[in-house]
Amino acid sequence: CILQCFLSLAVFGRAIHAIARISDEFWFDPIEKGLALRSVNSSRSAYACVFFSSMFFQHYCWTAVSQPCQQEQQLSLPCKLIIKSVLPVFRCANVLERNVEKCSISTNPSEHHITFQLLCRHGVVKTYNLTFQECDPLQAVFAKHMCPNILRVHSRLLADVMIHFPTSQEEITLSVTPMKVCFKSYTEEDTDFSRTMLTEIQLSPEEFDYFQVGVDSEVTFCLKELRGLLAFSEATSVPVSIHFDRCGKPIAFSIEDLLLEASFILATLCEAEKEAASPEPACHPRPWDSKADTATSTKPQQKGNTPSMDSAKPPSALAKQEVKNIPRGSEREVPGRAGAATANAGREATEAPYEKVRELPVNSYLYNHCIFQFHSLFFGAVSYKEKEAIGDTFQSLVTASDTEEEFGALQSSPV
C-alpha cells in the first residue's frame, strides 16, 4: 500500500493531462525512487513517461509487495488505469491548488483499487476509488546520449513556434542543419497542395540554449501528441531537450529537473524510400516474437545483433505509406552488419529503427532479469530465427534506398 501526498498538485494534474494526449489509459508505476506514469498510444508510435521522484511528494511511502507467482526480483506490479477516470480528479489544474489542501494516493492491490483522496477547503473530502488493471510493465528506453542531434530550448519558444500551426495539424517536420532549424507542415508526395495551407518556421541556432547538430536531418513526427508535453513544460518552465537522429529514428522531447523527469518519445516517419521495389519480406508483417526478441535485446554487445527489419507490423498511423515504407535506417545497418563489429553493435543496437514500444511479457527472460536494466535496443531486435531472411531483405532494402536497378551486391551506403 503506497501513500503519497503532493507537493505540487497542479504539476501532477498537468502531467496527467499531458499523458492523456497520448492514450486513453496509462500505467501507474510506483517504484522505490518515485512514481512513474507512463503511456503509449495504440499504434505504438508515441510513448510518454513522467517520473516524479519521491521528493516531489510531501510523503512518499512505498513498500515492496511480494507476489508468490513472481520471481524474487518482482518488486512491484505496475497497474493500468483509464485516463478518463483520473482526469476529472485533476480537472482544472489551475484551480486545484487553490481549492485543494492535500491530495493523497494510495493503492490497494488486493482490491485492485487506487484511491485518490482530495482534502479540499471547508472540510470537503473527495474520494475517488479507481479500479486498476494489472498489466505487464511498460518501458521504453531510448539512448538519448547516443543521438547526434540535441537541441535545448525554453518551452516558451517551442510554444511560440507551434502556435503558428493550426490545432488540426497532425504531423510536422523538423529539419536541421548546423546553420538553421526549420519546423514545417508535413507534406507527402500525394498531398493536395491546392487545398492545404502550408506553414514553415525558420529559426536560427542562436535561439537555442544548446544546439548540437551532428547530422543534417529531417524528421517528421506527430504534433498532436507532443502538444501535451508542450503544455506541461510551459507550466513547469523547465527547458525542453530534443534528442533525435535521422528520419526513421525516434525523437525524444524531455524535460528534467530535480523533482521530475518527463519524456515523450515519438516515432518519426522515414520519407526517403517511397517507391521501394516493395520487397515482400521486408514489409511483410511478421508476428511479434517477443521471446526471441528479448533474448537479443538485452545485451548491447552482442555481435551480429542486427537491428530489426520489419519484424512487426509497419508502424503507426504516422506511416501512411505502409508497405512502401522500408524499414528505416537501412543505410546505417549495412555497414554495421557487414562488420558486425562490436564497436558498432552497441551504437547500432540503439538505433533499432523500429519505434514501437513493447510490452514485456511477464514470463519472459527479459522481464525477470532485466526489467530494471538499461535496454540498449529501443525496440524490436530481429530474432535469431529470422536471421536467414535478412539476407534477401537487406539486399532489396539496400537497393531500394540507393537505386532501384542494382539488385546485386550489398552496397554500403555512406553513413
Add this chain to the structure above:
Amino acid sequence: MRFRAKIVDLACLNHFSRIINTIAKLAKTCILRLTVCKLYFILSDKVANGGASMWCELSQGNFFDEFQMEGVAAEHNEIYLELMPENLSRALKTSQSAKAVKIKLTNKHCPCLRVAVELPSLSSSSRIVTHDIPVGVIPRRMWNDFREPSVPDFDVSIYLPVLKTMKSVVERMKNLSNFIVIEANLNGEMNLKIETDLVSVTTHFKDLGNPPWASEDGCQSSAQDRDLESMAEACIDIKKLQQLLAGQQVNPTKALCNIVRKRIVHFILLHEEVSLQYFIPAIA
C-alpha cells in the same frame, strides 16, 4: 501575372488583419481582386452562399508600404484569385509583433499566396514564418460574375444602431428563431422582430436617423411624400445577420442599411480606409 506587397507598419498590419478577420467570418471562400490601387474581397450571390453577397473594397495605399501588381494582360491589369479568407486570417493571426509581412503570389506546386512574416527573435537573425495559402486563379472570362453590385432601389434607408447593442440583441434572438424581421421607416425607427409559435420578441430602436441619398431623378423625393411612419420590412436569415455583426471588430464610421421591402437588405459599413457592403436576401 505577378503580385508582391509588403506591410511594415504595425498599425496597418493590425488593421489589415482585422479586416481579414471580418471577411473570414462572412465567407468561407471568396474572391480577392487586385488592381493597381485597390483590393476587393468579393462574395457573389450564389445559392451556395445562401444568396448573401459581399463587396469589400480597400485602398492598398492605406495598408501596404510596397505594392506591385501585374495583371493578366496590359488592358486587363487585374488579378482575380479565389481563396479561403480563414487561411489568410490564420497566417496573419500571429503577426501582431511582426517586423514586416510580405505577401507574394507564387506557383510552386500550385498557385499560392505566400505570406512571410518576419518576427523578432532573441538572436540577431529574425524568425521567419512562411505560410503558403493555396489560391485559385479566376480566368478572365469569368470576371463578369464578380462585378460591383449596384445599390438596390430601396424603400427605406436608415442608420444602424450601435453595432454592439445590435449584436447582443441579435445573438439572443438567434437562440429562439432562425429568421429575423428587420423593419425600418423614414422616421429613424427600426424594429428587430422574431416570431415563433411560442414567443415573439421585438426590439425597438428610435432616433437612428436616415441617411440622405442624392436623388438623381427626383424619385427619392417622392419618398418624402410617403408616410414617414410606414415600415419597410424584410425577413432574413438570422445567422447571416449575426455573422455580419459578430465580425465587426472595430466600430465603423458609418453603418447603414437599405431595405427593399420583402426582397433584400443591403448593409453598408464604412470605415476610414475600407468599405464593406453586404446583401442579405429576404426569405420568401
